[in-house]
Each structure stands twice: as C-alpha cells, then as structure tokens.
Amino acid sequence: MERHLAATHEEADALVDLSNVLRDERLGGHHPRSLHRLRLVLDALADRAGDRAVRVHAVADRSLRRAGGAFPGPAEPALLARWAGRGLIEEAGDADEPLLDLAEVTGLPVISRDDFRDFRTSHPWIQGNTTQFLAPAREGDRVVLRERDMGIRTPAQISRKIEESDLKAHGLLAGRHRRPMREIVTRHWRCPERGCALYDRRRGSQVRLPLMRHGVPVCELHRAPLADDGPRTGIVQLKLLVDGACVHRFTLDADTTVEIGRAPDAGGIALYRLLPEELARRVSRRHLIATVTGGDLTLRNLSSRGTRLLRPGAPGPVPLSADRGVPFHVNDIAELTPGAALTRSARRYPAEIAAAWRRSGAKAPARGPAHADTEWL
DSSP states (O other): OGGGBOSSGGGOSEEEEHHHHHTOGGGSOSSSSOTHHHHHHHHHHHHHHTOTTOOEEEEEETTGGGOGGGSSSTHHHHHHHHHHHTTSEEEESSTHHHHHHHHHHHOOOEEOOOOOGGGTTTOGGGTTOOSSEEEEEEETTEEEEEEOOOOOOOHHHHHHHHHHHHHHHTTOEETTTTEEOHHHHTEEEEOSSTTOSTTOGGGOSOOOOOEEETTEEEOTTTOOBOEEEEEOOOEEEEEEEETTEEEEEEEEETTEEEEEESSOSTTSEEOTTTSOHHHHTTSOSSOEEEEEETTEEEEEEOOTTOOEEEOTTOSSOEEOOSSSOEEOOBTOEEEEETTEEEEEOSOOOHHHHHHHHHHHHHHSOOOOHHHHHHTTO
C-alpha cells in the first residue's frame, strides 16, 4: 500500500478521508478499524483510473491510530504511526478541514462517505456537488467507487451537524449511536480556578461545554476537574432579518417570557437601533411576546398592525394569534412588517440538544451497527 501514498497533493490522483475509510465496516472485516479497507479502496481507485500505480494523499484524524484495540492487531496502528512520521499521511486534530481545503484548491476527488454537513457554510461548493466526491461501496467480493450526489442540506441540518461536531470535539458523544452524554450536557459546571470565565454561569447562560478526559469533565483551559453547578436550562435563539439577511441574534433562556418590539418596557428586546428608521417606524412599540418553556418557543401578537406567520410548505402567511401562544419552529418566519422579520435559529443549546436527540432516538427505526457507527464519522 505504501507505494500508493503521496506525501503531497501534487503527486496524488485523489484525496482519501482515511479515518472514514478505515472505520467503514460496510467494506468488510470484523474490526472497528482496519487497514485492509484502505487496500480495497486503492484497488477500486486503480480500476476506476485504469492505472495500477495510482496514488492518493490521505488525511486522518490524529486520534485514529490511538485506539489500538480497535484494529486487528498492534501492527496496523504502528504502521500508521510510521507513515505519519515519514509524511506519507497527513494527520490533524480533525481531518475534515484540511481535507476539504485541499479538495477546494486542487479539485481532486475526495474518497469518503462523510456528508460534511458541518462544513457546508465554510465550504459552500459542497452543496449540490455531484462530481468531486466518491463513495466506496461493496460489490460482490470487491469494492467500487461511486460518484456521490452531495445534495442540498438545510440550515437546520447543517446546524445540527455543527452541534454534533462540537460535542464530539469535547468527548461528549457516547455509544454506537453517538448520542450526547445527557448527564453532562444538561448540567452547568464550575472551574476551581478563580476568575475562569469559561465556566461561570453568573456571566451568562451560554457556558462552555466541559471536555471529557477519562470519564471526568475538565476545564477546557485549565484541564482541572469541574464541579457540578446545577442544571443547565435550555436556550433558544432568534434571528432578526432585514430584507432576508440576519442583522442580529437574541438568546432566550428557558422558562422566560419577553416582549419584543420597537421599544418595549424594561426587560424586553428593543429593535429600534437594529432596524433602518423607515422599518422601525412600522414596528409597534410592543409588537409580540415570546415565551420559552423548556426548549419550546411560542409567539403571541401584541401589535394592532399585526404579525404574519410564514411556515415552510404552507400555502401562504397567516396572522399570528393575539389570543394564544403559537408554536414557533426552526425555519418559521414572523414578519413584523415587510422587510423586517424574526426567525428561529437552527442553533440549539446543550439541554435542548440532549432532549431532541433523545426524542429522535426513540422514534428512529433500528439500523445495523455498521451503518449506525459510520453515519456520524
């Protein structure tokens, strides 16, 4: 295999997402990670290119070779270490960013099953791409490479993947289905170091998630074990849109009620400084009221001018009720006046993430272990 590894992309015919390939149990083998899968992919690329001397530039997560027990034997992680030491493979804390940077610059095909949802904002060229990504697939007793349609992912789908990547980076996903560690993400944590602003709930509700090290939550900065500081409430985020573009974001704590308008009473969210003057004049002083219960958000109209609610797939806008709170979901839009609107961000915060994923897990159909294990790579 070594002769097929290119130290630089200039010598390569393709880029390989090495961590993704070695973990893909659908390619064969009985271990969570196996170099035999790379051999199969190299053979498939050679067949596709008609070149038995085909070469690839492989990029891997640095953690790939550290789980020695996941390989068929100790020789394989040792070989990966030698390749990395000689520069034959590139290692990074997270391989996706350098892999996609190279793909964008060079135009080389990327061999991976990863959907790269969390990188579609920084790499918009992935959206709808049908030519640059190749998926390895088992076909009888061999592996073939098939062109992938990367599709178009919604902001909500992209946001969820970003959330998952953040949890993964903190070591907060557990089990084969990679669910958030609810007992950790639904709690606040306090750093023993005086003045540490990362884990001080008195400085705001968006406290950093802890790092997990050997089963213990630790401070991301000081690496000191954290103390439990009580339950972490859910938070939702609203975006203020002007002519369809986000100009400001607001976060609302769980179990709170807040008025939103041009200049509401104390404790409300004032929009007059955030809107162009002509739009601000058309927004009522107390325009609507938002209520957060757990991770659920409802809106109720207060304005005599009215508020229009637009929902994806609905035939048209409807007036927002003034009598009762109406559920406000991700991608819904509350139009205050033409040109000024509120929408709910797809960004979700830890307690809400854990609850939503727990609900989706209960509804999800059973899947084979190989598919469940590789979906989140």
